[in-house]
Amino acid sequence: MVNSVLEANLVTLRQYRSDLYERVVDRINEKKTKKYSIETAANGSPNLFVQATGRHLYSKYNPEHECTRWAEASDWQLEKHQVVILYGLGLGYHLASIIQQHPHLDFFIYEPDIDLFIESMYVIMLSLIINHSKFKYLAVGESSNEREQLFYWIHMYADPSRITLSIPYYQRMGQEQFAQFVTEMKRSLMSHLSNEQYASHYGQFSLLNTLRNTPAFLINPSLKGLHGKLAGKKALIIGAGPSLEDEIELLSDLQDNMLLIAAGSSVQALQHYGVEPHLIVAIDAGNYNYNVFKGNKYDHIPLLVVPQIHYVILMERKSGFLHAFFEDDPFVKKLFSYSDNDPIFVRNHSVTGTAIQAAIYMGCEHIILVGQDLSYPDKRIYAPGAIHLDEKAIIDNHTQITDLVLNVHGTKNPTSPKMKLILNDLEQLIAANPTTKFTNTTKNGASIQGTDWVSLQTIIKDLDSMSYTRAQFQEDITRYTSEFSEAEIHDVKDRILKMIIQVDAIANDTRSVELLVSKLRQLSRTKPVKCLKVLADIETKWRAVTESAFFTEIITEWMKTELIAYDRSVGGIERESNIILKSDLLVEILGGFIAKLQYEFRHIKRLLTNRLIHMKYLKLIEE
Known part of the structure; x- marks a missing residue:
């Protein structure tokens, strides 16, 4: 019999992160020995039994009370920070206690054990976490890529006033792994900061x-x-x-x-x-x-x-x-x-x-x-x-x-x-x-x-x-050693010409987005239904621009500082439900970024054209 809670959570996960959804589904479909099983505590709440230790993850009597006391004991650490990075989700009791006692905290979640995460999906409601206004990111599993993705999100969207806490289970069972995680995070955040600087x-x-x-x-x-x-x-x-x-x-x-x-x-x-x-x-x-x-x-x-x-x-x-x-x-x-x-x-x-x-x-x-x-x-x-x-x-x-x-x-x-x-x-x-x-x-x-x-x-x-x-x-x-051959030099010339064509194409595509953005203020106030359609068109066309080869290969590096600032601002647009305010934000943030982008397209095209002129001057290519 299919578990309806699991089904709902998988739908939520696929909408949130399709890559994580695929990993979870692949793991569910594997034939493996169960490491965990859901049991019921004395107060009727779900608990998790750990096969390896023969112990429960939480109190056998009242998991919520145990986690509330844990959060109270952590008050002195949590109250002076703006962000908590929670190492271990479990069945969500520790997170719930943090949210209840410290509603000001943004939170990132890292669950290192994908099997434990899968078991939790039979009882928790993942949508309550992912749709929470203070939720920032969820990472699952021990792969270096998954951790690095989490660290990047922390670098991009976490206030510097942050604290990393481990749920007690991982303090008991994986203290060394938690210490390694903290060390990796510090190193990665320093690297991201250095690269940004x-x-x-x-x-x-x-x-x-x-x-x-x-x-x-x-x-x-x-x-x-x-x-x-x-x-x-x-x-x-x-x-x-x-x-x-x-x-x-x-x-x-x-x-x-x-x-x-x-x-x-x-x-x-x-x-x-x-x-x-x-x-x-x-x-x-x-x-x-x-x-x-x-x-x-x-x-x-x-x-x-x-x-x-x-x-x-x-x-x-x-x-x-x-x-x-x-x-x-x-x-x-x-x-x-x-x-x-x-x-x-x-x-x-x-x-x-x-x-x-x-x-x-x-x-x-x-x-x-x-x-x-x-x-x-x-x-x-x-x-x-x-x-x-x-x-x-x-x-x-x-x-x-x-x-x-x-x-x-x-x-x-x-x-x-x-x-x-x-x-x-x-x-x-x-x-x-x-x-x-x-x-x-x-x-x-x-x-x-x-x-x-x-x-x-x-x-x-x-x-x-x-x-x-x-x-x-x-x-x-x-x-x-030797210099470039004539054939290699002409290949470089052809590549420059191809890049100039790519710049023209992406500039035209961006202008079509810019034109739609310019209509938003008036439409949002006079024709809201039509405005919704224009918003959908903007999303489709802008995605095509940002997913194009030239944007991902060149612009992401050429305008890295501007893109970081844009990415940090765009979250406010996504969360805004009022169509007028959303439109105004798009005009200000996306419209402003597109104006900078169009300037840089002209700049790059001029530089590429000048390289061809220089190559002609050096007699590397013909007139």
């Missing part, structure tokens, strides 16, 4: 650089020719951390024995002490990176860049450069055709990650890190000579030093949340390359998981007879 400062400028640098990329070689050519060699990747000062004099003993890679601004510190690397890796889009390279001081040193790099660096450079790509760059995907053998790297939170990937791509089997403090020993930020930051940026860095991190000596270094994120990001990169040996020689820096700490003196002492000079590296660049 980057988008706010450099996001569109980064993509502008990609477009502006495209012609220069076509006349300079890719790193592809060096793929695997440095097999068996070691790479020393140099950061600009404070500890570099203690090791700098030893680097001259290594520069003829292994590939020396200067990660970003560390080249300033190296020049300060008269040391020249084999290669500089630079990726940053902003002016601080331009400050490193202005004046052409390093034009004689090979340079590896990605398209996002500040375009003036390449415009002023008197010699050529090597290039690679980031896999998540939307314009790169649109403009260039590449294979698995091309240098397509994961975007990291620091240039050191790109330098590591480049060394591995070229075949280096042993990566040695120096000057990679990834913290602030004695609250120092950079080694002497690294002078690309202005006074304001230095002060900002100091104000963010609020945490501690384990260092290579087993004590603690001052650090910041952002630097912790960079450290974790680097550790994940190291873990993803288990066949590469990683050695950390940074004298006073943070401990880096996945590396062995060895002093630089020991590295020098154990050097083998293999040599690899800067001249040899330059010879390898000349011998193995």
Whole structure:
């Protein structure tokens, strides 16, 4: 016999999240041993029996009273926050008590056990949760994608004044898992915040650089020719951390024995002490990176860049450069055709990650890190000579030093949340390359998981007879690398022309939405029935715009900051039932966003057209 409550809940779930609905249905249809069963407490309320423990999830006598007491005991934590993230839904008693005693709280729900969630759907009314005015998001299951989706929603829609609480069952049965969840959430929210701040400062400028640098990329070689050519060699990747000062004099003993890679601004510190690397890796889009390279001081040193790099660096450079790509760059995907053998790297939170990937791509089997403090020993930020930051940026860095991190000596270094994120990001990169040996020689820096700490003196002492000079590296660049072929250049031209057509098409589709939006104020007040039809048309046409390839691939990155603001505002439109107020909100919020969107369409088209003009000027394509 079909359970009517389950049926109703499945309908609600499908309307709310079709992806979660499909996972739940697939799980229901699996033949599996039941982990839970519904029983009845002494007061007649549903209870959940846990087969693994032989115990009930709630009091055998009065589940509601037990959960009310739990919520009362949590009053001191809940009353000073605006949002609660509830770890565990169970049969909803804990959530109900929170809602009753703290009606001001927005709530997010994470139920880690899909089987427990399914069992709950036989007795709870899911619609009462999902349709509640304070409900924000429901996530179910232990997959990393499901958690990351929840974290994104928390980042987007949760007030910073938030608290994470676990229901008692998971405190007893999964305390370690709850602690891991909290750690993952903090890390993810910091990453989202960092990305949002980057988008706010450099996001569109980064993509502008990609477009502006495209012609220069076509006349300079890719790193592809060096793929695997440095097999068996070691790479020393140099950061600009404070500890570099203690090791700098030893680097001259290594520069003829292994590939020396200067990660970003560390080249300033190296020049300060008269040391020249084999290669500089630079990726940053902003002016601080331009400050490193202005004046052409390093034009004689090979340079590896990605398209996002500040375009003036390449415009002023008197010699050529090597290039690679980031896999998540939307314009790169649109403009260039590449294979698995091309240098397509994961975007990291620091240039050191790109330098590591480049060394591995070229075949280096042993990566040695120096000057990679990834913290602030004695609250120092950079080694002497690294002078690309202005006074304001230095002060900002100091104000963010609020945490501690384990260092290579087993004590603690001052650090910041952002630097912790960079450290974790680097550790994940190291873990993803288990066949590469990683050695950390940074004298006073943070401990880096996945590396062995060895002093630089020991590295020098154990050097083998293999040599690899800067001249040899330059010879390898000349011998193995090449520029784009004529066919590849014409493919880029065709791709630019195709993008211009796409811009025109989406601009026309957006104008049709804009025209409908402009009618709403009058229709909502004079012809409400017709207004409802126009609202439905707007929803259909706007969905077509936002789900188009150009919007999802380009605009979501190009206008990331504006889209975040729009997404945070649009919830008010969806909840508004009064047709006049709803129409006014649409005119203000959607109409305002469309006006910005149309401006950016014109801007992108102009940039693409100018790239073709530049390619003609360089005689890469015909008139």
